[in-house]
Amino acid sequence: MIRAFSYNEFLFLLSAVQWTLALSAIAFVGGATVGLVIALARTSDIKAVRLAATGYIQLFQGTPLLMQLFLVFFGATVMGLDLNPWAAAALGLTLNASAFLGEIWRGCIQAVPRGQWEAASALGLRYPGLMRYVILPQAVKVAVPPTVGFLVQLIKSTSLAAIIGFTELTRAGQIVNNATFQPFLVFGIVAVLYFLMCWPLSLLSARLERRYALATR
Amino acid sequence: MNYTFDFKAVVDSWDYLLQGAWLTVQLSIGAMILGLIVAILCALGKTSGPKPIRWVINAYIEVVRNTPFLVQIFLIFFGLPTMGIRLSPDLAALIAMVVNVGAYATEIIRAGIESIQKGQIEAGLALGLKPLQVFRYIVIKPALRTVYPALTSQFILLMLSSSVVSAISADELTSVANNIQSQTFRSFEIYIVVTGIYLALAMMFSALFAGIYKLAFAYDTDRR
Numbered sequence: 001m002i003r004a005f006s007y008n009e010f011l012f013l014l015s016a017v018q019w020t021l022a023l024s025a026i027a028f029v030g031g032a033t034v035g036l037v038i039a040l041a042r043t044s045d046i047k048a049v050r051l052a053a054t055g056y057i058q059l060f061q062g063t064p065l066l067m068q069l070f071l072v073f074f075g076a077t078v079m080g081l082d083l084n085p086w087a088a089a090a091l092g093l094t095l096n097a098s099a100f101l102g103e104i105w106r107g108c109i110q111a112v113p114r115g116q117w118e119a120a121s122a123l124g125l126r127y128p129g130l131m132r133y134v135i136l137p138q139a140v141k142v143a144v145p146p147t148v149g150f151l152v153q154l155i156k157s158t159s160l161a162a163i164i165g166f167t168e169l170t171r172a173g174q175i176v177n178n179a180t181f182q183p184f185l186v187f188g189i190v191a192v193l194y195f196l197m198c199w200p201l202s203l204l205s206a207r208l209e210r211r212y213a214l215a216t217r
Numbered sequence: 218m219n220y221t222f223d224f225k226a227v228v229d230s231w232d233y234l235l236q237g238a239w240l241t242v243q244l245s246i247g248a249m250i251l252g253l254i255v256a257i258l259c260a261l262g263k264t265s266g267p268k269p270i271r272w273v274i275n276a277y278i279e280v281v282r283n284t285p286f287l288v289q290i291f292l293i294f295f296g297l298p299t300m301g302i303r304l305s306p307d308l309a310a311l312i313a314m315v316v317n318v319g320a321y322a323t324e325i326i327r328a329g330i331e332s333i334q335k336g337q338i339e340a341g342l343a344l345g346l347k348p349l350q351v352f353r354y355i356v357i358k359p360a361l362r363t364v365y366p367a368l369t370s371q372f373i374l375l376m377l378s379s380s381v382v383s384a385i386s387a388d389e390l391t392s393v394a395n396n397i398q399s400q401t402f403r404s405f406e407i408y409i410v411v412t413g414i415y416l417a418l419a420m421m422f423s424a425l426f427a428g429i430y431k432l433a434f435a436y437d438t439d440r441r
Contacts, residue, residue: 062373062419064380066391067412074404078220152283159285163384170287183295191284191292198283 005180010189016172017193023158023168026090028151031097038102040131043109053102060099066160068092073164089161097154104150108143109135145212149205152198159194169193226401227410230393237393238414244307244389245376245422248314252375253368255315256322257357263323264330274323281320287381289313294385310382310389318375325367329360362434369426373419380415390414 003009041053060068069092076083083091112135120134162171173190177183227234263274281289293316294309304312333356341351361368383391394411398404 059416062377062416063412064377064391064415066380066383067408067415070408071405071412074408078405080220156283156285159287160381162287163381170285170291173288173291177291177295182299183291184299187288187291187296191280191288194284194288195280199279202279202283 002181003179005176005182005185009176009180009186012176013169013172013186013189013193016167016169017197019166019168020155020158020170020194021197023089023093023161023166024151024155027093027097027154027158030090030094031101031154034094034098035101035105038098039105039109042102042106057099057103060096061103065092065096065157066163068096069160069164085161085164085166088164089158089166093154093157093161096157097150100150100153101147104146105139105143108139108146111142112138142212145205145208148201148208152201152205155197155201156194222406223403224406224410226397226403227406230397230401233393233397234390234411234414237388237390238418240307240387241376241379241389242418244311244314244379244382244387245372247311248318248375248379249372251311251315252318252322255319256326259319259323260326260330261352263327278320278323281317282324286313286317286378287384289317290382290385306382306385306387309385310379310387313382314375314379317378318371321371322368325364325371326360328367329362329364330356332363333360358434365426365430365434369423372426373422376418376422377415 038053038056041049042057044050044053069089072092072095073083073085073088076088116134116138117130120130125134158168159170161168162174165171167175169190173186177186180186259274259277262270266274290309290313293313294304294306297304297309337355338351341355342348346354379389380391382389383395386392386395390411394407398407401407
């Protein structure tokens with residue numbers, strides 16, 4: 001039986017937004033934590049550490065996110081763990097986001113002029129202090145606009161969790177579409193909801209970038 | 218961990234996997250070429266078109282860049298038939314990829330076009346070149362050269378994101394993997410091999426782009 005698209009269906013889609021946002025938030029926090037480590041490893045003085053981080057980034061940027069999600073999902077079974085789609089999606093997105101954030105932040109760390117490193121070590125700061133008090137605070141300023149821009153990409157990526165069966169916005173759209181068979185309306189609404197989440201962030205990122213460009217001119 | 222790996226299923230369906238990989242390559246190259254054409258036209262419209270056209274192009278870019286690729290595929294594959302346009306999964310996949318990459322590439326190429334100094338264009342016109350010649354030799358070629366790294370990494374991202382079109386079961390690499398997986402239940406083995414194939418494809422494309430750069434753009438710009 002085909003159901004009509006009513007207010008209830010709309011509410012169902014709207015409530016799925018929270019899962020998309022929750023998944024994005026978890027992947028962002030996880031990705032930022034691991035990504036910072038990757039960025040630091042990528043700019044390390046030790047060659048082996050640098051190479052390992054480069055390999056990690058190339059592996060995750062050179063393969064489809066969907067494959068990464070599948071591998072986490074099915075790989076857990078191989079390891080004898082029973083991972084639900086929720087945890088698999090969060091873990092897969094975290095790993096993927098960490099590679100991208102690591103590469104973005106590497107650029108930001110390297111954008112801090114070399115003289116700052118030299119001055120800090122001349123003042124007797126060791127690596128942790130040098131990073132914490134001198135380099136990272138300056139790198140953060142450069143990092144904000146591209147990081148906000150990456151958030152848009154991350155929110156969009158969470159839609160792939162639908163394919164491994166996690167019920168977020170896109171999966172909710174599929175469910176409603178299967179019941180009502182009004183694809184244009186249903187996926188149109190889904191698209192609008194994504195747009196409302198992503199567009200403000202895109203605008204913010206562009207604005208921050210302009211402001212930063214003015215400040216450094 | 219007491220799981221025994223068994224790659225027999227993968228080896229047995231090797232032909233089928235290669236077929237899928239070949240379709241992925243075809244879809245990607247097709248979408249790159251068509252997407253590049255769309256992007257050049259849109260970038261031109263955005264930098265020098267009349268206001269309504271600029272507005273439409275901006276709307277296109279913002280909508281595509283702020284919605285997920287998967288939802289765009291669903292809209293094209295499930296949505297268009299309700300308006301009487303029936304598409305095969307492969308064609309729907311190609312259209313979705315062109316629409317998607319077109320928007321990203323437009324912004325990249327626009328940046329390239331804007332980096333061309335006005336004096337260059339004026340000099341070209343003053344030398345008696347026709348507007349089309351000015352566009353071809355003075356605007357678009359150096360513009361593409363400037364943005365070449367950004368453009369090609371966008372193309373590689375496109376190739377990787379093509380795995381998402383398996384959601385409408387176009388017969389590309391990921392779909393093939395899904396089919397083999399559902400027949401043999403050797404999920405992990407299949408997906409790890411397919412991930413390796415994608416990695417190899419990404420490296421091949423990157424080598425191909427480096428080769429194209431050498432052929433088309435490796436001229437000296439510092440002649441004084």
